[in-house]
Amino acid sequence: MNAWLRQHRQAAGAALRRLGVLNTAVIGVALSLPTGGYALLENLRGVAGRFALDTQISIFLQPGAKRADADALGKTLRADQRIAKVRFVPREQALKELSGVQGVAEVIAALGRNPLPDAFVVTPRDQDIGQLAGELAGLPGVAHVQADAAWARRLAALANIGRVAIWLLSALLGAGLAAVTFNTIRLQILTRRAEIEVSKLIGATDAFIRRPFYYLGLFQGAAGGIVALGIVAAGLGLLNREVRALAESYGSGFRFDFLGLGDALAVVVFAGLLGSLGAQLAVARQLREVEPG
Amino acid sequence: MVSFSSVAKRYPGGQEALRSVTFSVDAGELAFVTGRSGAGKSTLLKLIAAIERPTSGSVIVNGQNVGALKRAAVPYLRRNIGLVFQDQKLLYDRSVFDNVMLPLAFSGLPPREAARRARAALDKVGLLAREKANPIQLSGGEQQRLAIARAVVNRPAILIGDEPTANLDAESAGLILDVFVGFNQVGVTVLIATHDQGLVGRLGRRVLRLEEGRIA
Numbered sequence: 001m002n003a004w005l006r007q008h009r010q011a012a013g014a015a016l017r018r019l020g021v022l023n024t025a026v027i028g029v030a031l032s033l034p035t036g037g038y039a040l041l042e043n044l045r046g047v048a049g050r051f052a053l054d055t056q057i058s059i060f061l062q063p064g065a066k067r068a069d070a071d072a073l074g075k076t077l078r079a080d081q082r083i084a085k086v087r088f089v090p091r092e093q094a095l096k097e098l099s100g101v102q103g104v105a106e107v108i109a110a111l112g113r114n115p116l117p118d119a120f121v122v123t124p125r126d127q128d129i130g131q132l133a134g135e136l137a138g139l140p141g142v143a144h145v146q147a148d149a150a151w152a153r154r155l156a157a158l159a160n161i162g163r164v165a166i167w168l169l170s171a172l173l174g175a176g177l178a179a180v181t182f183n184t185i186r187l188q189i190l191t192r193r194a195e196i197e198v199s200k201l202i203g204a205t206d207a208f209i210r211r212p213f214y215y216l217g218l219f220q221g222a223a224g225g226i227v228a229l230g231i232v233a234a235g236l237g238l239l240n241r242e243v244r245a246l247a248e249s250y251g252s253g254f255r256f257d258f259l260g261l262g263d264a265l266a267v268v269v270f271a272g273l274l275g276s277l278g279a280q281l282a283v284a285r286q287l288r289e290v291e292p293g
Numbered sequence: 294m295v296s297f298s299s300v301a302k303r304y305p306g307g308q309e310a311l312r313s314v315t316f317s318v319d320a321g322e323l324a325f326v327t328g329r330s331g332a333g334k335s336t337l338l339k340l341i342a343a344i345e346r347p348t349s350g351s352v353i354v355n356g357q358n359v360g361a362l363k364r365a366a367v368p369y370l371r372r373n374i375g376l377v378f379q380d381q382k383l384l385y386d387r388s389v390f391d392n393v394m395l396p397l398a399f400s401g402l403p404p405r406e407a408a409r410r411a412r413a414a415l416d417k418v419g420l421l422a423r424e425k426a427n428p429i430q431l432s433g434g435e436q437q438r439l440a441i442a443r444a445v446v447n448r449p450a451i452l453i454g455d456e457p458t459a460n461l462d463a464e465s466a467g468l469i470l471d472v473f474v475g476f477n478q479v480g481v482t483v484l485i486a487t488h489d490q491g492l493v494g495r496l497g498r499r500v501l502r503l504e505e506g507r508i509a
Contacts, residue, residue: 003402006403006404007398007401010398194382194384195384195386197382198384198395200368200371201344201371201382202371202372202376202396202443202444202447203368203369203371203372203373203396203399203447204368204398204399205365205399206365206368208398208399
């Protein structure tokens, strides 16, 4: 086997044997915060995205409106370039849909007549629907216009704030990871001072001496990333037990999904890179001080 | 093999260890460097291995100007020099065998060949039977012989001993000296710093006597 490859394998092996459980756990717990936050946010974004797609404007006609008036309005709506889709909901159908909802059927029966107006549900092409909704309200025969996207937009804005917070947290804890690794490697260099000094005396190159420390930083970071993924998976599992009961009561199958493969891989890779960065800083700072003489 | 010309070494703080040293040692020669403590013996040896750099003058080892050597080139110089210290600088967290294996880790040798060489080196200093022991279990003389085995395992052209017999009884010291002489007999250039006049006189070899930073 190639001598260079053998040296790398030996350095990696030595690094693996020096991998500390406690340090790995500390890094894992620290990283689980932004990782878990990211997982929750991705789930929330999924929900917000689903509603945002459905940005709709409901147009309710005056209760006494004739079907011919509705047809005329429908024509106007379909001709509007800003509107992608128009769906007409006759008052009879609306009543039928409403009767399906538990408890409402009795109320309607007690009323003895259909209190609902005809309605159009339109899907605008554009997300910014405030102006369009205003104009629609002014059309003849229109009693009331309801634009439902506002709260979806608020949810999306909230998710954006959350995302910024997650990035901040990631940056802070990433720096923390590098610092923890820096300290670990610094202590390793101090405890291996004799070995490093002897190695230098008998002709070890700087690269040879540094290599196990770089590997240690890399492995420790990556192992911390894996621990973080484990913590997040366990946490989401616990959450989902509660969420399922709640979601079922709303007739929803919602549950928190774990990170995708790409995201999970990215966590491990980034943690590893940050670890090796911390190791490089420590080695650059500390190793020159260990000179024989 | 080793040649000093007008070498001076002043340490930061003004202490002048060597004032003007000129000598040369041929390949295959065995020479002693003597002098009182503080005469500059250790400094002279450190200059050869580029552990210290000369303040002025030139130190040529194996055709290389050590004073002008780049930092990155120093390891390759040292691989050709076996160093034995008064404090043996052994590693006590590993076995006798692994101490000798250390220089072979970056030699590029296949593991089996490296192990064979380490055992051969231990055999030459009479420690093959103790390869599994921890260096702390060895006697002072044995520890020094282990240091020699580690110094020669890479088959250097030059072997340097800095007071290798200082803390040993006469019998152990004689044994250590025999090991150095043995390596010299197979062609290794040997340079030993010592203040033990009896040891030096017994062999009748060349002596470089240092006095106040000069060769007397």
